[in-house]
Structure formats: structure tokens, C-alpha cells
Amino acid sequence: xxxxxxxxxxxxxxxxxxxxxxxxxxxxxxxxxxxxxxxxxxxxxxxxxxxxxxxxxxxxxxxxxxxxxxxxxxxxxxxxxxxxxxxxxxxxxxxxxxxxxxxxxxxxxxxxxxxxxxxxxxxxxxxxxxxxxxxxxxxxxxxxxxxxxxxxxxxxxxxxxxxxxxxxxxxxxxxxxxxxxxxxxxxxxxxxxxxxxxxxxxxxxxxxxxxxxxxxxxxxxxxxxxxxxxxxxxxxxxxxxxxxxxxxxxxxxxxxxxxxxxxxxxxxxxxxxxxxxxxxxxxxxxxxxxxxxxxxxxxxxxxxxxxxxxxxxxxxxxxxxxxxxxxxxxxxxxxxxxxxxxxxxxxxxxxxxxxxxxxxxxxxxxxxxxxxxxxxxxxxxxxxxxxxxxxxxxxxxxxxxxxxxxxxxxxxxxxxxxxxxxxxxxxxxxxxxxxxxxxxxxxx
Amino acid sequence: xxxxxxxxxxxxxxxxxxxxxxxxxxxxxxxxxxxxxxxxxxxxxxxxxxxxxxxxxxxxxxxxxxxxxxxxxxxxxxxxxxxxxxxxxxxxxxxxxxxxxxxxxxxxxxxxxxxxxxxxxxxxxxxxxxxxxxxxxxxxxxxxxxxxxxxxxxxxxxxxxxxxxxxxxxxxxxxxxxxxxxxxxxxxxxxxxxxxxxxxxxxxxxxxxxxxxxxxxxxxxxxxxxxxxxxxxxxxxxxxxxxxxxxxxxxxxxxxxxxxxxxxxxxxxxxxxxxxxxxxxxxxxxxxxxxxxxxxxxxxxxxxxxxxxxxxxxxxxxxxxxxxxxxxxxxxxxxxxxxxxxxxxxxxxxxxxxxxxxxxxxxxxxxxxxxxxxxxxxxxxxxxxxxxxxxxxxxxxxxxxxxxxxxxxxxxxxxxxxxxxxxxxxxxxxxxxxxxxxxxxxxx
Numbered sequence: 001x002x003x004x005x006x007x008x009x010x011x012x013x014x015x016x017x018x019x020x021x022x023x024x025x026x027x028x029x030x031x032x033x034x035x036x037x038x039x040x041x042x043x044x045x046x047x048x049x050x051x052x053x054x055x056x057x058x059x060x061x062x063x064x065x066x067x068x069x070x071x072x073x074x075x076x077x078x079x080x081x082x083x084x085x086x087x088x089x090x091x092x093x094x095x096x097x098x099x100x101x102x103x104x105x106x107x108x109x110x111x112x113x114x115x116x117x118x119x120x121x122x123x124x125x126x127x128x129x130x131x132x133x134x135x136x137x138x139x140x141x142x143x144x145x146x147x148x149x150x151x152x153x154x155x156x157x158x159x160x161x162x163x164x165x166x167x168x169x170x171x172x173x174x175x176x177x178x179x180x181x182x183x184x185x186x187x188x189x190x191x192x193x194x195x196x197x198x199x200x201x202x203x204x205x206x207x208x209x210x211x212x213x214x215x216x217x218x219x220x221x222x223x224x225x226x227x228x229x230x231x232x233x234x235x236x237x238x239x240x241x242x243x244x245x246x247x248x249x250x251x252x253x254x255x256x257x258x259x260x261x262x263x264x265x266x267x268x269x270x271x272x273x274x275x276x277x278x279x280x281x282x283x284x285x286x287x288x289x290x291x292x293x294x295x296x297x298x299x300x301x302x303x304x305x306x307x308x309x310x311x312x313x314x315x316x317x318x319x320x321x322x323x324x325x326x327x328x329x330x331x332x333x334x335x336x337x338x339x340x341x342x343x344x345x346x347x348x349x350x351x352x353x354x355x356x357x358x359x360x361x362x363x364x365x366x367x368x369x370x371x372x373x374x375x376x377x378x379x380x381x382x383x384x385x386x387x388x389x390x391x392x393x394x395x396x397x398x399x400x401x402x403x404x405x406x407x408x409x410x411x412x413x414x415x416x417x418x419x420x421x422x423x424x425x426x427x428x429x430x431x432x433x434x435x436x437x438x439x440x441x442x443x444x
Numbered sequence: 445x446x447x448x449x450x451x452x453x454x455x456x457x458x459x460x461x462x463x464x465x466x467x468x469x470x471x472x473x474x475x476x477x478x479x480x481x482x483x484x485x486x487x488x489x490x491x492x493x494x495x496x497x498x499x500x501x502x503x504x505x506x507x508x509x510x511x512x513x514x515x516x517x518x519x520x521x522x523x524x525x526x527x528x529x530x531x532x533x534x535x536x537x538x539x540x541x542x543x544x545x546x547x548x549x550x551x552x553x554x555x556x557x558x559x560x561x562x563x564x565x566x567x568x569x570x571x572x573x574x575x576x577x578x579x580x581x582x583x584x585x586x587x588x589x590x591x592x593x594x595x596x597x598x599x600x601x602x603x604x605x606x607x608x609x610x611x612x613x614x615x616x617x618x619x620x621x622x623x624x625x626x627x628x629x630x631x632x633x634x635x636x637x638x639x640x641x642x643x644x645x646x647x648x649x650x651x652x653x654x655x656x657x658x659x660x661x662x663x664x665x666x667x668x669x670x671x672x673x674x675x676x677x678x679x680x681x682x683x684x685x686x687x688x689x690x691x692x693x694x695x696x697x698x699x700x701x702x703x704x705x706x707x708x709x710x711x712x713x714x715x716x717x718x719x720x721x722x723x724x725x726x727x728x729x730x731x732x733x734x735x736x737x738x739x740x741x742x743x744x745x746x747x748x749x750x751x752x753x754x755x756x757x758x759x760x761x762x763x764x765x766x767x768x769x770x771x772x773x774x775x776x777x778x779x780x781x782x783x784x785x786x787x788x789x790x791x792x793x794x795x796x797x798x799x800x801x802x803x804x805x806x807x808x809x810x811x812x813x814x815x816x817x818x819x820x821x822x823x824x825x826x827x828x829x830x831x832x833x834x835x836x837x838x839x840x841x842x843x844x845x846x847x848x849x850x851x852x853x854x855x856x857x858x859x860x861x862x863x864x865x866x867x868x869x870x871x872x873x874x875x876x877x878x879x880x881x882x883x884x885x886x887x888x
Contacts, residue, residue, distance in 0.1 A: 006533055007517070010487035014537065015544075018484055034818040036795035036825030038843075040462055043454035043563050044488070044549065057510035063519075064508055065553045066501035073451070075507075089450055093458065095842050097828045099793070100459075105488065109509045119487050127828075134829060136807060147818070269808065270815065349543070351480035363580060364713065371714065374478040374591070381480030384541045384571075385578060398539050399482075 009110075009118030011333060016345035021121075021336055023440050024155055025103055028123045028330060031148035037101035037125050042082035044105070045073040054081055054287075059109045075107040079124045080327065084316045087128055087323055096130035096323070097137070103332070117333050124309075126327030128316060133324035138259060138291045138311055139266035145307050145328045146272050149295065156342025156442045157335070159298045160306070163223075163278035164263050166291050167310070169234075169256025170219070170279065174208075176249035177215050177241050181207045183286050189220050190282035193304075197221075215241050220280040227261045230277050259291055274298070289313040293328055297338060306335050347439040349399040352432045353380040353414070356392045356406050365407045372427035373405075380405070393417055402436045453554075453562030455777065460789035465565075465780055467884050468599055469547055472567045472774060475592035481545035481569050486526035488549075489517040498525055498731075503553045519551040523568045524771065528760045531572055531767055540574040540767070541581070547776070561777050568753075570771030572760060577768040582703060582735045582755055583710035589751055589772045590716050593739065600786025600886045601779070603742045604750070607667075607722035608707050610735050611754070613678075613700025614663065614723065618652075620693035621659050621685050625651045627730050633664050634726035637748075641665075659685050664724040671705045674721050703735055718742070733757040737772055741782065750779050791883040793843040796876045797824040797858070800836045800850050809851045816871035817849075824849070837861055846880045 006012075013021060033039075051060050051074045061075040076082050079102045087098065103123040110116055125144060127137045142162055149160055170189075171182050179185055184207045192200045197217050204213035218237055224230035234257060237243075243250055260277045267275040283292045290311030297303055309328030316323035353373060355366040366382045373380045381401070383392045389406075396404050396417055405425070406413045414430060415422040450456075457465060473483075495504050495518045505519040520526050523546045531542065547567040554560055569588060571581045586606055593604055614633075615626050623629055628651045636644045641661050648657035662681055668674035678701055681687075687694055704721045711719040727736045734755030741747055753772030760767035797817060799810040810826045817824045825845070827836045833850075840848050840861055849869070850857045858869040860877070 006529070007487060007489060007491070010489055012487055012530065013485070014534070015482045015484055021485070022483065033794040034821065034823045036793050036823055038459045038793055039466065040459055041457070041465070043451060043456055044551070045451060045454055045563070047451070058512070059509070061507040061509060061515075063505040064514070065503070065505060068502075068553075070508070071505075085450070086456065090458070095792075095839065099825065107488070109512075119489070129828075136804070137828075140826070266811075270811075348539075349480050349482050350477040360580070367710075367714075377478065379478045379480055381543065382584070384573075384581075395539065 009112035011117050011119070015348055017336075017340060019345045019347065020155065020339060020343050020440055021332075024152060024332060024336065024339060025121070025123070027151050027155065028148055028332070029101070029103060031144070031151045032101040032123075032125055035099075035125070035144040035147070037099045037144075040083075040086060040100050040102055041104060042076070042079070042086055042102065044075055044107075046076050046081060046085065048072050048074045050081065050085070051077065061107050061109055077106055077108045079104060079106060079122050079329065080126070080315070083124070083126055083128070083325075083327075087316050088318065091130070091318075091321075091323070096128065097133070098128045099125070100128070101125045120331065120333035123330040123332050124327055126325050128323050128325035130321060130323055133311070133313075133326065135259060135262065137326050139263040141309065141326050141328050142263060142275075142293050143266060143270055143272075145293075145295070145330070146267060146270070146275075148330070149307065150272075152335075152339075154442070155440060156339050157297075158342075159274060161274040161276060161296050161298060162267065162272075162307075163276055163281050163294045163296065164260050164291060165277065165279055165281035165293075166256035166260040167288050168252050168290065169260065170282065172249045172251070172253030172256060173219055173237075173241075173243065174216070176238075176243040176247060176253070177212050179208050179212055179216075185216060186282040187284055189216055189280065190284050192217070192220055192280050192282075220282075222279040223276055225264075225276045227264060227277075230261070231257065256290075263291055263293075283308065283310055285310075287312040287315040289324075291326070300338055303334060303338055306331055306338075341443075343440050343442050345400075345439060346441045347400050349381060349401050350439075351379045351381040351399070351401045352436060353378060353403045353405050354392065354396040354399075354401045355380055355382045356389060356404055357383045357386040358407075359386045362407075365409075366405075369405060369407050369412060369427045373430075376428075378430075378432065403432060453556035455561050455563070459792055461780075461784060463789045463791065464599065464783060464787050464884055465776075468596060468776060468780065468783060469565070469567070471595050471599065472592055472776070473545070473547060475588070475595045476545040476567075476569055479543075479569070479588040479591070481543045481588075484527075484530060484544050484546055485548060486520070486523070486530055486546065488519055488551075490520050490525060490529065492516050492518045494525065494529070495521065505551050505553055521550055521552045523548060523550060523566050523773065524570070524759070527568070527570055527572070527771075531760050532762065535574070535762075535765075535767070540572065541577070542572045543569070544572070545569045564775065564777035567774040567776050568771055570769050572767050572769035574765060574767055577755070577757075577770065579703060579706065581770050583707040585753070585770050585772050586707060586719075586737050587710060587714055587716075589737075589739070589774070590711060590714070590719075592774070593751060594716075596779075596783075598886070599884060600783050601741075602786075603718060605718040605720060605740050605742060606711065606716075606751075607720055607725050607738045607740065608704050608735060609721065609723055609725035609737075610700035610704040611732050612696050612734065613704065614726065616693045616695070616697030616700060617663055617681075617685075617687065618660070620682075620687040620691060620697070621656050623652050623656055623660075629660060630726040631728055633660055633724065634728050636661070636664055636724050636726075664726075666723040667720055669708075669720045671708060671721075674705070675701065700734075707735055707737075727752065727754055729754075731756040731759040733768075735770070744782055747778060747782055750775055750782075785887075787884050787886050789844075789883060790885045791844050793825060793845050794883075795823045795825040795843070795845045796880060797822060797847045797849050798836065798840040798843075798845045799824055799826045800833060800848055801827040801830045802851075803830045806851075809853075810849075813849060813851050813856060813871045817874075820872075822874075822876065847876060 292310035294305035295307035732754035736754035738749035739751035
């Protein structure tokens with residue numbers, strides 16, 4: 001489990017944990033690139049006004065400087081707002097649809113708790129269009145995320161479920177039964193997972209009234225893997241709450257059902273069995289307008305969603321043009337708190353070889369061997385001191401470096417300190433055993 | 445040159461520029477790993493008190509939150525202070541000497557100017573010991589940096605010079621001629637490059653007096669590649685300013701000369717011709733105690749030092765134990781402002797293939813091909829729309845994607861849009877031409 005760290009909420013890992021974090025990020029990035037997403041990096045700050053418009057002031061870190069006081073700058077709390085600014089600033093030079101990925105730290109001044117940090121990595125993909133966003137992107141993004149998460153299984157990630165909902169479905173139903181405060185209702189339904197049905201109904205009553213709050217809970221409890229059964233359940237709930245065919249609200253619901261099913265079917269077609277339509281998925285953010293997604297680990301659902309997102313119609317816009325998009329974000333740091341229990345580092349140092357030193361006068365010989373090995377992309381460290389050979393081997397052992405290299409004027413020998421085998425070796429041709437290439441192993 | 449960006453001093457690159465930044469960081473990281481440095485990442489913040497103790501309050505960004513006001517946190521302005529805290533916190537679990545690398549953004553609220561940003565990447569290596577730090581690390585670190593910078597030549601980095609000085613040399617000389625305010629003298633000598641000899645002497649007079657300021661300038665003007673000539677010049681200046689043999693100060697100078705020469709000779713031995721001892725190198729920071737280094741590009745010295753550092757004896761310590769170290773830091777963002785004029789991206793999208801779509805009903809066929817290609821690690825994008833083939837090819841062309849793939853029920857054909865050649869292809873075996881593998885090319 002995570003090592004303690006001194007600044008509350010700001011995690012810092014041991015070198016071994018950092019290695020796992022790096023490999024996770026590399027795998028994610030490789031998958032994003034295979035799907036043709038283009039990398040950008042935005043700066044860590046945004047104008048304070050733009051942050052406060054979308055986020056909670058109590059959680060936003062504002063910057064100030066001695067002498068000049070508060071600046072009009074704060075640290076970004078997600079990667080969607082920065083994307084929005086980036087796209088608008090560069091709309092003249094980017095080619096749309098713009099497929100971008102971004103893997104960066106974000107900051108939120110929340111109360112630190114299990115799996116929630118004040119500084120953490122997010123890994124986002126978004127596809128942003130100009131004018132119209134074709135519907136197929138609503139399944140292309142979760143399909144890419146599905147591939148990405150599956151690529152983490154060699155690092156210990158188990159099976160997971162992608163839960164799909166659609167804002168049109170919820171909104172249509174809410175409107176049909178007479179609820180007006182759609183956003184507030186969604187925000188409260190979003191707590192269902194945390195609070196349970198009873199308490200959620202209590203907080204729903206204030207905006208939806210006694211009876212309608214029951215209807216909202218009933219809708220939220222529909223969760224199906226089979227489109228046929230799902231549609232039947234939607235028809236039943238509509239019948240029960242007198243949502244008649246042909247109304248504008250019912251049509252909106254149908255659009256939502258159709259779009260959510262399209263995502264489900266595309267995921268099934270791609271060979272993924274873990275998708276379902278889950279009407280409890282609300283997402284706290286107000287900008288979503290179509291499909292919304294959350295992802296849960298099958299063996300640790302209590303961790304919460306590890307990959308979420310949705311479609312937004314009007315988040316990115318100028319007076320003349322809108323740039324609708326769909327995106328999802330992996331909570332990398334949250335995922336890590338789980339992966340640290342599954343994977344462990346098989347290296348501390350990246351070196352494959354520790355080149356021993358007999359005495360300081362002959363250190364140059366060891367430097368020469370190291371130079372030759374590095375030229376051939378074999379990572380190595382020259383022993384920090386000409387201590388007894390036993391203690392030089394001990395250093396290699398502690399750093400999980402598999403080989404120790406001995407240089408003499410007659411030539412070199414290399415010892416595999418895990419097997420004890422020692423043999424003659426030439427720095428111009430010797431190769432480490434490929435079995436030592438993997439630096440992360442998954443625990444049994 | 446850098447594109448404009450909206451938040452002054454906080455650079456943001458186009459996707460093409462970001463690709464260059466990523467490749468630069470990857471190359472640097474590969475070299476650090478080949479030299480056996482262990483990666484860590486520290487959080488972006490430090491306690492405000494620890495920052496203000498080492499840095500300039502006017503340049504440190506402090507955090508505050510609505511409701512709770514100013515926090516006891518600020519953004520780190522370098523990676524040395526975070527390393528110092530990290531090492532002390534984990535001194536019980538780390539193995540010393542601890543070789544670490546760290547590549548992260550840092551923040552400084554300076555006035556933005558050419559090559560100077562408020563948010564920028566640094567790439568640091570340090571070797572930190574417990575108790576004693578053997579002298580050979582003073583050349584091992586610049587040798588590793590030398591290899592690292594040379595590994596950037598395929599990205600357009602030209603030849604460079606590493607300038608070495610030693611604090612003991614300067615301090616010994618200053619003390620010998622009667623200067624007491626050593627740190628302040630060094631801080632002012634550090635301006636020589638910017639202000640020139642005349643003006644530097646003016647500001648030196650205030651701390652060193654009329655005549656001695658001349659001696660300081662004279663020392664600073666010694667710059668030599670040849671150790672023999674260098675020693676002669678040191679003897680001459682000592683004779684001229686009555687620094688007698690046998691004194692404590694003269695002995696300190698000799699230590700400095702010996703240590704600086706050891707670095708110079710090790711660099712020469714490793715085949716690097718660009719090193720010199722340069723007594724003008726002072727480094728503004730007060731914690732250096734031994735060798736100090738700066739690195740300049742031969743074809744653009746006006747950019748300033750792109751890689752600097754030195755040895756520090758007492759920066760990291762507890763009451764009982766000190767952890768002396770030696771480290772250097774590459775100013776990645778500054779380097780980029782130069783490399784952007786030398787290298788250009790040969791890709792926008794990471795995709796090698798754009799899979800065309802004939803009509804939306806058959807999009808699934810293109811999805812299948814994409815899936816097969818990705819499984820074989822060939823990055824691709826499925827065309828965003830079933831537009832006319834000409835406009836699908838145009839998208840590939842604009843994103844510098846070399847191939848367009850056509851799927852029919854009878855099989856596939858792939859077109860190299862750069863050569864115009866089109867041929868039958870099977871997604872289970874087709875490979876892109878290796879000539880399209882490099883995504884950065886250096887301008888003629």
C-alpha cells in the first residue's frame with residue numbers, strides 16, 4: 001500500500017512504486033497512440049475566473065506572490081477545461097475532428113481520503129469536432145478506453161465493467177414526469193452509489209417531490225447487459241409513471257436509449273463482455289449532453305469509477321461556432337492505489353549491470369567497460385567505491401541489479417548474482433539474459 | 445519559433461512542437477537510465493517556509509483556497525529542494541549513494557523573457573551520499589550529462605562546451621587577497637557574463653574594494669582547455685596578487701585546481717573535446733562547495749547555460765548526518781526554444797494508417813481492420829466520416845499520416861499517399877515502410 005508522505009494529500013512514491021506508475025502511464029500512452037490520438041500538454045494554470053466558473057472555489061488552488069499578491073491564476077483541476085481553452089485558441093490551426101490525449105497532473109483541494117488525492121495524474125482522450133459530432137465517436141472513445149485498460153492486465157489490472165448511461169434518457173424521463181430542475185436532480189442521483197436508495201430519496205425530495213423522487217430511484221436502479229431486456233424495463237417504467245408514446249420527452253428518451261445501446265453493442269462486437277447500461281450513472285458535471293460512462297473494477301468496486309466521461313455539446317464554443325466533443329479520463333493515481341497491491345517492481349535501479357571496481361587507480365578500466373556497455377544500450381552503474389567485492393555485490397543485490405561485472409587487465413567476467421553463474425564476457429558483445437528484461441512482476 | 449500562448453510566461457506548444465518536446469525528454473531519460481539513475485517524482489508543492497528559505501519570495505507561487513485563505517504550500521522552483529526533502533524523509537529506506545533522476549516542471553514567477561519561462565521542464569541527475577561523497581562523482585555526473593546532450597544530436601543539438609570551475613579555487617583566492625564576503629562576491633561575479641567586466645567591477649567594488657575587485661575580474665577571466673597552461677596562469681595570478689605558497693588559502697585553491705582538472709581530464713579521456721576550466725563560472729546558489737558546471741551551445745552561447753550544477757556538501761543534512769551530493773540540471777524548455785529552430789515534426793498524428801470508410805453502414809469493417817492493425821502495434825485512425833475518398837485522403841495528408849487503407853468485402857488495399865503507390869494488403873501481415881518510422885526530422 002502507498003507509503004506515507006509528508007504533505008497531506010500530495011502523494012509521493014518510493015522508487016519501486018514510481019516504476020509501476022511509469023509503466024502504467026507508458027502502457028496507457030501506447031494504447032492512446034495506437035488509436036491515433038495526438039498528444040498535447042497544457043500548462044498547469046488557468047485563469048482563476050475560468051476555473052471558478054466550472055469548479056468549486058473551495059477546492060481550487062489560487063496562486064499568489066509576495067509583493068504582487070493574488071494572481072489571476074489557479075492550478076487546473078481537470079484536463080477538460082484546459083482542452084477547451086486550447087482548442088478555442090488554436091481553432092484556426094487544428095484539424096477537426098481533433099483527437100487528443102493528455103496525461104498530466106491536476107490539483108484539487110479536497111479533503112484527502114482513501115484513493116483521493118490533492119495532486120493526481122489523469123489520462124484523458126477526447127475527440128472534438130467543429131459543428132457536428134458524428135454519433136460513432138460515442139462508442140469509439142469507450143472502445144479505445146476498453147483496449148487501454150485491457151492493456152494494463154500485465155501490470156495486474158483485473159476485469160472491469162463499463163457502465164453506460166445517456167443524459168437524454170434521464171432528462172427525457174425527468175421532464176416527462178414533471179421535474180424541472182434536471183441538473184440538480186442529476187447531481188443528487190449521482191450520490192446514489194455513496195448514500196444508498198433511502199438517503200438519496202431524502203435529498204431528491206427537495207427538488208423532485210415525494211413521489212417523483214421514487215420514480216427517479218426506480219429509473220436509476222435499471223441496469224442491464226441485454227438491450228432487449230433493457231428496452232422492456234424502460235417501457236415498463238414509462239407505463240408505470242404514465243409517460244405516453246409520442247411526446248417530445250418520450251422521443252428524447254428513445255434517442256438516449258438508442259445511443260446508449262449503440263455503445264453497448266459496439267463494445268460487445270469488439271469482444272468486450274463487461275459493458276452494461278446503468279441508469280444510475282449521472283456524472284456530477286453539468287456539461288454532458290449525451291452518453292456518459294463510468295468504469296468499475298470487478299474485484300474492487302468500492303474504489304469508485306476509474307475511468308469516466310461523456311459527450312458534451314456546448315462546453316467548447318465561440319459566439320459563431322460550437323465544438324462538440326466526447327471524452328473519457330482515467331484516474332491514474334486512484335488506479336495505482338489498487339495496482340500497488342497487485343504488481344511489484346523487480347528492479348530498483350534501471351541498471352542491468354554493476355561494474356565492480358578493484359581499486360580507485362583502476363576505476364578508469366571500469367568506466368571504459370561501462371561506456372562500451374552503454375553504447376550498446378545496456379544500462380549500468382560503476383561501483384561507487386572500491387570496497388570489498390562482497391559489499392559491491394551486496395549493493396547490486398539491494399538495487400536488484402542482476403549482474404556484477406569484474407574487469408581485469410586480462411579481460412572481463414560477469415556474474416549473474418541470482419543464479420551464481422560466472423562466465424567470461426566481452427563488453428562489445430555480451431547481452432543480459434532476456435528473462436531480466438521485465439522490471440514489473442505481478443504478484444501471485 | 446515558439447507559438448504565442450495566452451498566459452504570459454506559461455508556454456504551450458502545438459502538437460508538432462509537443463512531439464519534439466516528448467522526443468527530447470525520452471532521449472534524456474534513456475541516457476539517464478543507461479547511467480543507472482533511478483527515477484523519482486516529487487509532488488509539485490513544498491512547504492512555503494522551506495521554499496522561501498532558499499528562493500526569492502517574489503518569484504515563488506504560494507497557494508491559497510477560497511474559505512481557507514493562504515496555505516502553507518508553494519510550487520517548487522527547482523528539483524533540488526524536493527530531492528533534499530525526499531532523501532531526508534526516506535533516508536532509512538534508500539540505498540546510498542543514491543543516484544536519482546527527475547524530469548518535471550518547475551515554476552518561477554520571473555519576468556518572462558527570451559528562453560525564460562514561468563513554467564518549464566527541468567531534467568536533473570544527482571548522486572547523493574551518506575557521510576562522504578567520493579571525488580569521482582564530480583566527474584561522473586558531467587560525463588553522464590555529456591553523453592545525454594550528445595544523444596540529442598539526432599534531434600538537432602549541435603556541439604556544446606562544458607565549463608568547469610571549483611568553489612574552493614575561487615574561495616581560496618578571495619580569502620587569500622583578503623575578501624571576507626565570499627558568497628556575495630560570487631553572486632556578483634556570476635553577473636560577469638551579462639554585465640561585462642566594467643559594470644561587474646563596479647558592483648564588486650562595494651563588497652571587495654577597488655583593487656581586489658580587479659583581482660576577482662582577473663581570476664574570472666582565466667579560461668583554459670589545457671591543464672598545464674591553466675596551472676601556469678593560476679601561478680601567475682597568485683604571484684601578481686601575493687598569494688604565497690603554504691598558506692591555508694593557497695592549499696584550498698590547490699584542492700580546487702586539482703578537482704577541476706580531474707573533471708576536465710575525465711571528460712577528455714571519454715572522448716569529449718569541449719570541456720574547459722572557466723573561473724568565471726560562479727553559480728548564483730549558495731549551497732555549492734566544490735566543482736560547479738555550466739554548459740553552452742557553441743552556435744548559440746547567448747541562450748545561456750543549458751545544463752548546470754555542482755557539488756554541495758551541506759544542503760541535505762540532519763543534526764547527526766550529512767548527505768553530500770553532486771548534481772546537474774538540464775533546462776529542457778530553454779533547450780527547446782533552440783531545438784524548435786533545428787528540428788521539425790514529420791508526423792502530427794501518431795497514426796501510420798488512416799482506414800477509409802465507404803459508408804456509415806460499413807464502418808464496422810473499417811473498425812475491424814483497425815483492430816487487427818492495432819493488435820500488431822500499428823497505430824491507426826478510422827476515418828471520422830464516410831466523406832468522399834478525396835477528402836479522407838486530404839485528412840491523412842494534413843495529419844502527415846503516410847497510408848490510407850481501403851476496405852472492401854473482397855479484401856483490402858493500402859495506398860502510400862506520399863508515393864502514390866497502391867497495393868493489396870492483409871491487416872494480419874502488412875507492415876508500414878520503416879522509412880516512415882522517424883517522426884522528427886532535422887532541418888537541413
